[in-house]
Amino acid sequence: MTEGTRAEIRSTTRSDTSLMRIEGEITSGSEKPLMEAFAKAVDAGARTVILDFGALDYMNSGGIGLLVTLLVRAQRQNKRLMAIGLNEHYLQIFSLTRLDEAIGIHDTEAAAIAAAG
Amino acid sequence: MTATEPRPHRDGEAWARPVDRLTTTATGAGTDTVTGKRVAGPIQGFGQMWQKTFSVRLEGVDKSPEQLVAHWKERFPTFWPKGATFYAPLAGIAPGEVALLEVPPLPGSPIKMSTGVMVIYADDQSFAFMTPEGHALSAWITFSGFRDGETTVAQVQALERTSDPFIELSYILGANRMNDRFWAQTLENLARSVGVITPDVRSEKICVDRRRQWRHVRNLRHSPAVNMAVATLTAPVRWLRRRGTRPT
Numbered sequence: 001m002t003e004g005t006r007a008e009i010r011s012t013t014r015s016d017t018s019l020m021r022i023e024g025e026i027t028s029g030s031e032k033p034l035m036e037a038f039a040k041a042v043d044a045g046a047r048t049v050i051l052d053f054g055a056l057d058y059m060n061s062g063g064i065g066l067l068v069t070l071l072v073r074a075q076r077q078n079k080r081l082m083a084i085g086l087n088e089h090y091l092q093i094f095s096l097t098r099l100d101e102a103i104g105i106h107d108t109e110a111a112a113i114a115a116a117g
Numbered sequence: 118m119t120a121t122e123p124r125p126h127r128d129g130e131a132w133a134r135p136v137d138r139l140t141t142t143a144t145g146a147g148t149d150t151v152t153g154k155r156v157a158g159p160i161q162g163f164g165q166m167w168q169k170t171f172s173v174r175l176e177g178v179d180k181s182p183e184q185l186v187a188h189w190k191e192r193f194p195t196f197w198p199k200g201a202t203f204y205a206p207l208a209g210i211a212p213g214e215v216a217l218l219e220v221p222p223l224p225g226s227p228i229k230m231s232t233g234v235m236v237i238y239a240d241d242q243s244f245a246f247m248t249p250e251g252h253a254l255s256a257w258i259t260f261s262g263f264r265d266g267e268t269t270v271a272q273v274q275a276l277e278r279t280s281d282p283f284i285e286l287s288y289i290l291g292a293n294r295m296n297d298r299f300w301a302q303t304l305e306n307l308a309r310s311v312g313v314i315t316p317d318v319r320s321e322k323i324c325v326d327r328r329r330q331w332r333h334v335r336n337l338r339h340s341p342a343v344n345m346a347v348a349t350l351t352a353p354v355r356w357l358r359r360r361g362t363r364p365t
Contacts, residue, residue: 028274058127061238061245061259065168065276068159072166072326089126096135096237097247097257102160 005030007037009044012109017116018046019109023055028062034070047079048116050109054085064097071102080104082112131240133213139235139249141215142207150341151215151233154249162255162278163333164285166326169297172272173304173318174265178311182262183241185269189260189307190244196310198302202229212239216246230341234258251339253284254296271307273300276325281336283343285329297322 006023007030018041026034041049074081082104086094094100106112138153159166175185189196190210194203200221206214214236219229230253234246243261248254256277263270279285284292301318308316337343 060128060131060240060243061257062243062261062274065257065259065274068166068276069168069325071160076326089129089132092135093132096133096156097158098156098160099158 005033007033009037009041011044012050012113014048014113014116016045016047017050017113018044018048019050019052021052021055023057025058026056026063026066027058027060028066030063030066031069034066035073038070038073042077042079048082048112049074049079050082050084050106050112050116051103052085052109053083053087053090056085056090059090059093064093064099067099067103071099080116082106082115084109084112128240131212131238133235133237136213136235139215139233141217141233143204143215143217143233145204146202146217146219146231147229148231149217149233150231150251151217151249154251154339156235156237156247157250157252157255157280157336158247158257159255159276159278161250161333161336163281163330163336164279164288165324165329166276166278167293168323168325169275169277169300170272170321171274171297171300171304171318172270172320173308173313173316175269175271175308175311175313178269178313180269180311182264182269185262185271185311186242186244186260188311189262189271190239192310196303196306198299198306201299206236210236210239210244212236215249248280250336251280251341253280253292254278255280255336271304273304275300278326278330281340281343282329282334283337283340 004024008021010019012019020037071081084106104115106115139151141151193210194205197203202219204217206216208214215233217233219231221229232252233249237247238245243259245257245259248256254277256275258275261272279288304318305316
């Protein structure tokens with residue numbers, strides 16, 4: 001049942017923006033891979049981290065809580081979080097939980113990078 | 118299914134659909150202060166953000182996490198501490214349903230605060246509530262069952278901020294500990310209901326964000342206490358206005 005969480009960081013066309021591709025699931029048990037990937041992005045000099053949910057397969061309420069914790073961590077370090085790759089289902093969850101008021105949602109990586117300014 | 122159809126998500130049926138304004142099928146509460154309100158989670162709250170986890174091991178109880186969560190959903194109102202009432206919606210604890218609550222602002226208080234919660238998530242191992250505007254807390258609260266070795270564990274995990282500065286002050290003055298006691302008692306009652314004689318509830322509190330969100334200070338406009346105070350203070354003015362417009 002559990003597929004686990006994989007979070008990989010890769011660079012983008014901007015040196016101060018990293019992309020975190022999340023695969024599998026996000027639950028309360030995903031803290032280690034997500035936080036480690038975020039720390040890696042910050043260490044690489046990212047001021048904005050774009051979360052790519054294109055390969056997300058499962059998220060429960062614990063996972064949404066973890067995203068808020070990640071958001072708080074980012075804000076504490078004066079970093080921005082953005083989201084791309086959200087399909088209709090996960091867009092609805094962001095809307096339901098009003099997470100879309102705190103994490104900017106974009107259609108593509110290019111649009112997110114442009115918004116990062 | 119054709120190759121072009123998107124693959125259904127495993128969590129597809131567990132999440133509620135987004136709603137602009139809440140409505141409820143729950144009955145029995147003296148006042149419905151929830152209908153027409155929006156949900157508000159920790160992102161919309163004012164005070165420091167806390168993650169509180171309460172758990173109890175159900176030693177010697179032959180119930181799987183799924184059986185425990187089914188039992189919890191079915192009899193949820195009966196596990197609440199004395200003085201607090203949960204008015205379940207007609208469809209029970211299911212995604213999108215809205216329940217009404219009456220809770221005392223202080224232990225033993227004869228006055229009840231009317232509020233509610235929306236069920237935002239429910240599967241066979243967990244369910245989660247989100248609070249509406251006007252609730253003392255802007256929170257997500259997840260109730261779950263899981264296996265730790267041979268033992269089933271029941272857990273309540275809240276991610277919360279107080280909604281406005283007055284409630285934040287009350288939290289500093291003791292309401293935070295009262296809230297902790299509420300969930301500990303709930304888990305004790307749940308554990309006793311499945312045969313645990315002396316439940317041992319463990320808790321962990323983490324202040325996730327020490328900063329207060331002053332940009333959400335306007336949440337005060339939803340505060341029942343503030344609205345009541347304004348109504349009381351402005352009552353003479355309204356009375357004089359009514360006298361002034363009365364036909365002679």
